[in-house]
Amino acid sequence: MDIQNLLDDIVGTIKPQLGQGETARYIPQLGDVAADQFGISVATGDGEVYASGDSEVPFSIQSISKVFALALVLAGDGDGIWKRVFREPSGNPFNSLVQLEHEDGIPRNPFINAGALVVTDRLVSITQDAAGAVLDLLRTESGNNSVQIDSAVAQSEARHSHRNASLAHFLASCGNLENPVQDVLDAYINQCSLAMSCTDLALASRFLASNGICVDGTPLLSSPQTKRINAVMLTCGTYDAAGEFAYRVGLPGKSGVGGGIIAVVPNNCTISVWSPGLGRSGNSIAGVAALDEFTTRTGLSIF
Numbered sequence: 001m002d003i004q005n006l007l008d009d010i011v012g013t014i015k016p017q018l019g020q021g022e023t024a025r026y027i028p029q030l031g032d033v034a035a036d037q038f039g040i041s042v043a044t045g046d047g048e049v050y051a052s053g054d055s056e057v058p059f060s061i062q063s064i065s066k067v068f069a070l071a072l073v074l075a076g077d078g079d080g081i082w083k084r085v086f087r088e089p090s091g092n093p094f095n096s097l098v099q100l101e102h103e104d105g106i107p108r109n110p111f112i113n114a115g116a117l118v119v120t121d122r123l124v125s126i127t128q129d130a131a132g133a134v135l136d137l138l139r140t141e142s143g144n145n146s147v148q149i150d151s152a153v154a155q156s157e158a159r160h161s162h163r164n165a166s167l168a169h170f171l172a173s174c175g176n177l178e179n180p181v182q183d184v185l186d187a188y189i190n191q192c193s194l195a196m197s198c199t200d201l202a203l204a205s206r207f208l209a210s211n212g213i214c215v216d217g218t219p220l221l222s223s224p225q226t227k228r229i230n231a232v233m234l235t236c237g238t239y240d241a242a243g244e245f246a247y248r249v250g251l252p253g254k255s256g257v258g259g260g261i262i263a264v265v266p267n268n269c270t271i272s273v274w275s276p277g278l279g280r281s282g283n284s285i286a287g288v289a290a291l292d293e294f295t296t297r298t299g300l301s302i303f
């Protein structure tokens with residue numbers, strides 16, 4: 001299979017779907033991004049990269065950062081985090097408040113906002129600079145030292161963080177935060193505000209397709225830990241659309257409201273797509289369609 005031809009073809013096939021859905025409206029920096037953009041990149045285990053469309057345009061990675069924060073926490077102190085966060089799909093929107101109260105301040109999974117705040121809290125404890133640790137990992141694994149936090153996005157996120165602040169305060173009231181609410185919020189906002197391209201993200205995700213082994217050959221995660229992160233991505237990575245994503249794409253994946261998605265073909269490759277138009281659950285409409293097309297045409301899925 002000629003992957004480059006396939007990606008070029010997907011860029012053409014996906015065109016009619018560009019602009020469908022809505023860009024994230026809660027901050028202008030995301031709401032105003034041109035919705036007709038689309039990029040796709042594939043990074044293989046043997047170091048090849050294939051890319052097409054707007055694959056080199058940096059975008060706000062948002063919730064995709066939650067995967068890397070979780071990887072660093074599991075690498076830093078093993079399974080302890082699972083006492084503070086479940087790993088079940090929530091079936092609710094990513095920023096929902098209601099379930100957290102019913103379940104006594106233990107978030108359903110590490111990828112909804114409540115769970116990600118707990119993970120970032122732990123990363124603050126381990127590193128003192130959680131967003132810096134995520135940034136370092138992403139720079140090293142992508143090989144791109146110009147990856148950075150978009151400060152305009154971060155400032156805007158901070159001004160519109162009431163919902164995440166509510167979640168963080170509720171977690172604190174249940175004794176499920178180790179650090180001050182503001183420190184955790186700042187770190188979470190900064191990690192969400194990292195800007196990267198599809199190619200950067202496909203490269204940076206390779207350890208998830210390589211049994212936890214980093215680009216320099218050292219292990220970030222053990223093979224079982226990598227299996228478990230991928231399992232949580234499959235079941236929870238696209239929120240209340242995780243069933244539909246598994247049905248259509250058949251791979252572990254993680255989305256962000258910037259319109260990016262990463263997907264992992266274990267022991268083979270990573271795929272990153274980006275298009276800013278989002279569906280009801282906050283996942284890129286054209287991005288999911290492109291991943292569906294990719295796995296359906298290549299047979300590269302876990303099923």
Ligand code: DON
Nearest residue numbers: 062063094192255256257282
């Ligand atoms: O915290 C938030 O709500 C946003 N900064 C990130 C949410 C997000 O990306 C959900 N993904 N689809």
